[in-house]
Amino acid sequence: MHYRHLATAGLLCLSLAGSTAQAQSTGQPIPLDTAVRTGKLSNGFTYYIRKNNEPAKRVLFYLVNKVGSILEDDDQQGLAHFMEHMNFNGTTHFPKNELIDYLQKAGVRFGADLNAYTGFDETVYQLPIPTDDPAMVSRGLDIMRDWAHEALLETDDIDKERGVILEEKRLRKGVGERLQQQTFPLTLNYSRYTKRNPIGTDSILNHFPASAIRRFHQDWYRPNLQALIVVGDVDVNKVEQQIRKQFADLKNPANERPRPEYKIALTGKNQFLTVTDAEVSNVALEMLIKHNADKLQTTTDYLNSMKRSLFNQMLAFRLGELSQQANPPFLGVNAGIGNLLGGLDQFSFSVTAKPGKLSEAFAAGWSQVEKVKRLGFTQPELDRAKTSFMTSLDAASREQSKVPSNSYVSEYQQLFLQGTPAPGFQWEYNFVKNALPGISLDDLKEVANDYIQDNNRDIFLVAPEKDKGSLPDSATIQSWFKQVAATNFEPYKESATDQVLLKNLPAPGKVVARKKIAELGIQQLTLSNGVKVWLKPTTYKNDQIQFISFAPGGINKYPNEDFPTASSASGIIGGSGLAGFSPLQLSKMLNGKSVAVGAYIGGRGQGVNGGSSSKDLETALQLVYLRYTAPRKDTVLFENAMAQSRQQITNRYTDPGNVFKDTVGAVLSGYHYRTSPATLARLDSISLEKAYDIYRDRFADASQTNFVFVGNFNTDSITPLLEKYLGALPSLHRNEKAVKIHTQLPKGNLIKTVAKGKEDKATVLLVYSGDCVYNTNNKLQLQALSEILEYRLLTSLRENAGEVYTPSVQGSMSKEPDQRYSINVSFGCAPEHVEHLAGLVQQDIDALHAKGATTDELQKFKAGYLKQYELQIESNEFWLQYITGKVENNEALKALPDMNKLLDAVNTTSVQAASKTYLGGQNSVRFVSLPEKK
Known part of the structure; x- marks a missing residue:
């Protein structure tokens, strides 16, 4: 839940038809798409309903209110946004926090799925609902009805939420807010908008009487200022009937206040x-x-x-x-x-x-x-x-x-x-x-x-x-x-763009072996130069092809003295164009094509990635060929990039966030040279010629390269193109191996404090890490533990203590270069609350050690995980990452696991055991960012 400041810049692209000459001369009204069902009830409540199956078995409900901070009375500043919060804290059918609890059990995640925002002129609530169970659609309409009019606004709930709102406000503090406070009055011409920042003022948020927010709700949460939008896999007729039945009895206030349309008047002044x-x-x-x-x-x-x-x-x-x-x-x-x-x-x-x-x-x-x-x-x-x-x-x-x-x-x-x-x-x-x-x-x-x-x-x-x-x-x-x-300008001069991207076509290779993985619909081709191509045709998009390549090698092959140049090589050379073409020339040559191809050099490998439409796949493969064989260096672009980097490094630590981030990175890597922040000395050691040589060296041999293609293509029809361009990539058969560079995890329990910045706020990051056994079941148990701990912290730190806005828990497990895990607990708060909140985190961890997860927590995790998994596997991005991960980690490509069976292994006992393994306290670091002492 959040608020918005200013509308973002940009133009809406609309759909229009008819005669252009007639449109220009008469300025005809733009009609509404016939595919959307719309209506307005006698009380003024508006609805829009559309059938759409992307994604299938899902529907989106949005309650849109023409109600924002601009409507607040002087004693209500911040209460439009506060009201948004209160709709999650108790309504007629969902008192207290039962709404969030109910939806989480249905697989709807708080924050990621279930959310809302408040702006100057509107408040919008969003709710995605699975439609597998028709009763859920009806329940979704119940929730919309409650949000429209049924907030309870209990005094004790209001008082508990004050701290949460103030902590949300604290998160905004920083240089950006300080600058905005000074520039807003001029930008908004000292209009009412200047005095109605949606987050409000501390004095009102701390002390307003409950009657003030109830008055705001009574005045403005009314049907003639509201619309319900329903888009998804639903029966439009049934939904319309339900809306007309459930929302027709909403009533506008007897003596309703006019809803003014506030505008910012132009002054003509500078x-x-x-x-x-x-x-x-x-x-x-x-x-x-x-x-x-x-x-x-x-x-x-x-x-x-x-x-x-x-x-x-x-x-x-x-x-x-x-x-x-x-x-x-x-x-x-x-x-x-x-x-x-x-x-x-x-x-x-x-x-x-x-x-x-x-x-x-x-x-x-x-x-x-x-x-x-x-x-x-x-x-x-x-x-x-x-x-x-x-x-x-x-x-x-x-x-x-x-x-x-x-x-x-x-x-x-x-x-x-x-x-x-x-x-x-x-x-x-x-x-x-x-x-x-x-x-x-x-x-x-x-x-x-x-x-x-x-x-x-x-x-x-x-x-x-x-x-x-x-x-x-x-x-x-x-x-x-x-x-x-007063300057006399010369007319703009065009640079020539009529050249051919690839003048001399390479000698093609051939497919020398094929293998099918039928259960996944994947085919593997081996080309005559050693390149392996993994093909996964899909229909998730009508005209999208995505690809990536990877091969062992990477930055780690070079000594520390070359590391600054090696780590910058793909950016420097990749950003300089291709063959004889500058980036601007390439941009002109590729205009009108849906294609993008970039190169990367990572720690243990290198390759290209990109995508295209079906008709532009050959152009994409030509770019792939050139990325490998025809890099370009540009002294002007190199010097410009170095000048920008030099300025960034010089001013890096004016930002307190960078000081904190670099401290975290240094400590967690054991102060390893290759993970430490860039310095001017390192920057000065970067050589354009060396970067060019390193890039050429990394892409000189494609014989160990794997390419993965995912998207809407026919395997047989694209094979000749793959032979023509990927089969022509250079092959030296070096038989390289990735170089593993190991970092030392910090041992024991440490506290690292950074004092930087002037705002009265603290950032806390608790890191629990160590060695582990990497496998699918352990990764799932770690994720379950992380999400269940986050549920608890939302209750203990946010709902009960009221001292945190959004606690976050992120768990991860890696296989290379070492099998390790990490759980990061993070939140922002008042400096004086750090010790108290860290203690509450430990209490929740201790409770997991003692009793494991509750039945409700397990239900929430499993429902949310399944719903997300069902959506993820229906995307090209998922399959590109899945195939790449399996092949790169030398793991078997086989049918996706039965997720329900895997989740059966997540239970009270398993989460308890995971908490002792991953949150046992053997290795932990508490990072705290505090303001500088005055």
């Missing part, structure tokens, strides 16, 4: 603010040019949104080109059109400067924006953007029968909250296909002129505290704008 903080790493200039947002209601509105999307795409490419020039004065530059809040959208521009280079960084970045406004884009740029736009839409079209339910939910949520149409994909596809060719360069120039204005500008200069005395003032920055405006 605003400037300098913000400094000791934890800010670099000097950055950020600018928002605010505009009244266009409503998205008609075909003309949608056409305009397409133009903005194309504009953003082309501007981003221009700025990307700028970033790849030699020694740019900035570390990063971004610009584009996006949503803001309160009826506004924005053109945003930001540039992060290298030390002492702010004026040059600004000039370099803003000149590109000014150049686009003045001269526009070129036809080749627009043609590429249109091709990319349509390629994405074509890919989505091929996956229409596989659209997940949550995508539809998002559409209907925006339809209810914003009136944003949801016309259905096919309508959108037809409209875009017809309208896209008619968008001209003049249209894009008009977008630039509309959005890049010289009023309603907010400029923020954000910098480290140490730089405060040397920062420019508003007048100086205004002079920079004038200097750019």
Whole structure:
């Protein structure tokens, strides 16, 4: 459960159809997709229902309320979000915490599945329900009904929740919140939004009377401000009947308060603010040019949104080109059109400067924006953007029968909250296909002129505290704008892109052996160069192929003096392009194709990974071949990357989180050289030539390489392509073996404290680790123990003590390079509560030692595990990881185990034994991050 600050930037892609000329001239209203059943009850309650089988046997319920923090009275600040919490703490049919308990037993996980959020203008509750049992669908509607109107709001439950909310608020503390507190008033033009941050204020959260939140609930939780969205594997008619029956008797208040539509008024003024903080790493200039947002209601509105999307795409490419020039004065530059809040959208521009280079960084970045406004884009740029736009839409079209339910939910949520149409994909596809060719360069120039204005500008200069005395003032920055405006720009010059990706086709190999694993639908091919290919055809996606390769070798083969270069080699060389093509040239050449291929060099191995559509598989295999045989080095890109890394290292420890993270890593690895943080000395030792040689060495021999392909393909039809490109990979038959580098686990019980930062908050990480016997049953017992301990900590630390927001327990077990386990318990809290909470954790562990798991805990774990497992195995990602893991660990590929039988071995006694084995206290480290002493 959480709250949201600002709407994220981005444009909604809609579906429209019909004549483009007619759409542009009349601006026809956008109709609703006929596949969604919608209605409104006499009390104003709205519903949207859609049948969708992705995933099968699942349904999503969302209760959407046009109720957020903006509606709070002065004495209610934070209570919209507080109310969201209270709906989980007691309703008519689920008093106290019975709702969470009931759903967990049905396989619904708290936080991951069952959740909610509160924003300025809305509160949304989400609930996924399995539909194997029809009674669960009815029960889901009961829960929605309770959330809509039946919160109990008992005084003792309210008082217990205060601590949880305050701890959630504490987690937000940090440099980001401090900066936001200063910039929000300007960004929001001192409107009501400025004073209605959803998390609220400490004074009200600590002391508000129960009557205040009951008043909020009575005023605003009412049917004419609510909608129920149901999407999934359900009978639409039956669900509609149940909704009409269960929600028709909800009543609006007798003298209901009007629900105002708050907006942020534009002032026409420009605003400037300098913000400094000791934890800010670099000097950055950020600018928002605010505009009244266009409503998205008609075909003309949608056409305009397409133009903005194309504009953003082309501007981003221009700025990307700028970033790849030699020694740019900035570390990063971004610009584009996006949503803001309160009826506004924005053109945003930001540039992060290298030390002492702010004026040059600004000039370099803003000149590109000014150049686009003045001269526009070129036809080749627009043609590429249109091709990319349509390629994405074509890919989505091929996956229409596989659209997940949550995508539809998002559409209907925006339809209810914003009136944003949801016309259905096919309508959108037809409209875009017809309208896209008619968008001209003049249209894009008009977008630039509309959005890049010289009023309603907010400029923020954000910098480290140490730089405060040397920062420019508003007048100086205004002079920079004038200097750019006075510049004469040369027209944009296109680089040639008509070259062939792979000019000389390699001599192909041949399949020399085949093996089938019938129970898994897998076929293994052995090619003449030694490469092995594992093929798993699936229908989880209509047009997706994913792949990965791996072979023994990796970074560990190189001595410590070469480690900095070896560990950076795949990033340096992989990011430099391929063959004779720079990354930007490659981007242009691959425009219009659904393909991506990258290379990696890990500790004990190396390979490539990527994916493509069916028609672009040959292009993907050409890229694979080039990743192995034609790496490219680029001095300019290397020097730029080193400059960025140098700045990151220099400023790394201004962030308290990095100090804590690096301390944890150092201690748990026994202060091993290869896991310790990067330093400037290490960075300076990195050599481009050596990185290139290491990369070539790692990919010089593919004879021990395994490739795994998963997706919608025919094994026989893709075999010639595999022979042509994978069979042509170099083969030296080195017979390499992975080098294992062992780290020393910390022995005994240790406490490590880090004092860094100014906020009054602590971060606690308890790590229990040791050697183990790695096998499937032990991994399952470890996971059961971890999840059951988390259930208990949610009760003891959050619900009972009220001193923690979200305790987390993560268990893991590894086979290589050593058979080891780790259980990490983590939470944030007030510094003064660390000892108390650590003691409560130990009490829960002791209770597991003494009595093991309860029947309820076992039921929750098994139900949740099964539901997740059923979803996971119906995905390409699962099978790619499963096959890769088995082959890489030299384990047999056989039919998936009967999960119900495996789970039968998880019982009270087994969890008790696991707790003694993995949480016995022989080796533990308590890491604590605290604020610096004042």
